[in-house]
Amino acid sequence: MNRPLDRRLGWTWWTLKGSYFRIFLREATSAFILAEIVFFMLLIHKAGQDAESYLAYRDFLWHPLMVVFHLVALAFALWHTITFFLIAPSALPSQVAGRRIPAAFIIGQQFAGLAAVSLLVILWVAWVGAT
């Protein structure tokens, strides 16, 4: 009787080796991003209510445990961003108008774009704070 043996990775695949776990963690960063978006939406909602509830919610966001959470979320977001930038060249067509685009150029453009947008946001926040 021929009984081929089933040997599949299964649902616990991400526990099997470091590289799988890192990818699983990379995808899990979306949970932190989602949480930060929810916090931000609630902040906007509170701003539309009375000043007292807005200030109470702002204090909650500045609670030391929440600050730790924000920093962890920032670290995960940066990690996801950097790993995303690094794998982007392989997801893009190798040629544009018949010419090969070096991976370093694609990666560099993304980091330059991130730096430019970050700078604009920082300048805008500084300008709003000063006025």
Next chain:
Amino acid sequence: MSDTTVQLEVFRYRPDNDGPTFQSYEVPYHDDWVVLDALNYVKNYIDGSLSFRWSCRMGVCGSCGMQVNGEPALTCAVFLRDHMPGPIRVEPLVNFPVERDLVVDSNGFMEKLDHVKPYLVREDETDDLDAEYLQTPIQLDRYKQFSMCINCMLCYAACPVIGRVDEFIGPAALALAQRYNLDSRDQGKQMRQDVIFQNEGIWECTFVGECSEVCPKHVDPAGAIQQAKLEGAYDYYKRLLTPWARRS
């Protein structure tokens, strides 16, 4: 004969017997031996009942893919010296049904390959044996990397999606579809799209990227799949925004 030895822990499975086990063999160590040499030593001198596939011994045929210490690899390309002092654990490729010992059933893989029509499709097919379809080096360069696949199935063993979704067409077949879609001589793109754009096609891939890591020919199937996704999304929006445009 070498004085040094290394221990191989080899996966054994006989469909007629009980479940799988690991059997240990002590084989001579040589600096220039690969795992396949050690397996052949076991087969020739210790235990003739051990079953495994191999052919070219030079990383071309793609027959000798196995798990070596948990990583999918061509056993003709993995040196014993890189795993000393051992033991070295050798298992059949995961995500495939095991027929016997280190031999897996590749029929499912072959069927998936067949689905993507991995050959040049021409509307003006001719019986003329002298017919030529010319191509420039730049056109060749667009798909050459994806054409280096040797069907060794290592990428299927590395892919966690294959391990959960039987129907997923998988890295090698999707990379091959992209290879022909990028070929300037091919006219079968539309026929392949029906297969690669279905749920079990490119959209099932979550870009884990391990397929590209283990590929012995640096085909980068993960990259091919993401490129196909990008192209598919572009075509979709183009069709949505320009419904009047003529479709090829």
